[in-house]
Amino acid sequence: MDITFGTTASRLSAQKTTALFAFVLEAVRVHGYGALTMESVAAGAHVGKATLYRHWRSKAGLVTAALRHTRYAAARDIDTGSLRGDLGQFLDLFDEEDMRLQSDLLCALVQAAHQDADLRRALRALLVRPGENCLARILRRAVAREEIRPGTPALDYVMHAIAGAVLASHLVLTEPVDRPFLFAFAEAVILPALSD
The missing domain is CATH 1.10.357.10 (Tetracycline Repressor, domain 2)
Known part of the structure; x- marks a missing residue:
């Protein structure tokens, strides 16, 4: 193919x-x-x-x-019928070793983007096209199910929030982000922001 x-x-x-x-x-x-x-x-x-x-x-x-x-092809099929269930299954795709590797990768790219204008522009372009990722599909379905109001400001920042939580783990936590932290973060920050 x-x-x-x-x-x-x-x-x-x-x-x-x-x-x-x-x-x-x-x-x-x-x-x-x-x-x-x-x-x-x-x-x-x-x-x-x-x-x-x-x-x-x-x-x-x-x-x-x-x-x-994305190598999380299974995320394209996530549809539990609720935002909370879909988000839970999405976060469940990340095991602790993968989160450590992704965190290292994000840190390397953020550091490089400060030095390289081409990379900085490319990463910004990637972030402003959220419709291309599986998380965006989950959020669009939640809007279609009327779990999230169309135009809710937090819709544009969910991936930013997750990436920020992973990056912050390098500065704030003594160990890389794990599943319990991500689930707690989703319950305390992401879901409330989307329900406003």
């Missing part, structure tokens, strides 16, 4: 694309954004450099594409 990026069909299979994106994010997490190059990705992921540049014009574009490509 071919993946389409822009208007050109990719020669990368879905499996190869997923592996490529996983390699990119792991490389950023372990070595930092600054150490990542299109050449190192091509060599490490066994993909032609020309293929990379054909689909992603820059390193920032490749990294944000990798972020956008």
Whole structure:
């Protein structure tokens, strides 16, 4: 199965694309954004450099594409019939090891974005297109079920709040965020903000 990026069909299979994106994010997490190059990705992921540049014009574009490509495909099928249930199942997809890795990755990207204007612009563009992620689909369904009022201001900031909680764990908590913390955070902060 071919993946389409822009208007050109990719020669990368879905499996190869997923592996490529996983390699990119792991490389950023372990070595930092600054150490990542299109050449190192091509060599490490066994993909032609020309293929990379054909689909992603820059390193920032490749990294944000990798972020956008969720590996939580099961989240697309979440529909328990309630916002609380859907949000619970969404958060349940993150195990503690994954949260530690995601937290490390987010910290690396935030630090790099301060130094790299291209990355900063790409990450901002990613954040202002919330309709592309599975959490946004959960929220849209909750609006359709009339659990959330259309236009509720907090709708635009749910992912920001979750990412902020994960990042703050590096500064405030002695250990990475775990499931009980995320569930408590959702109950105390996210759900009340959405019900206003």
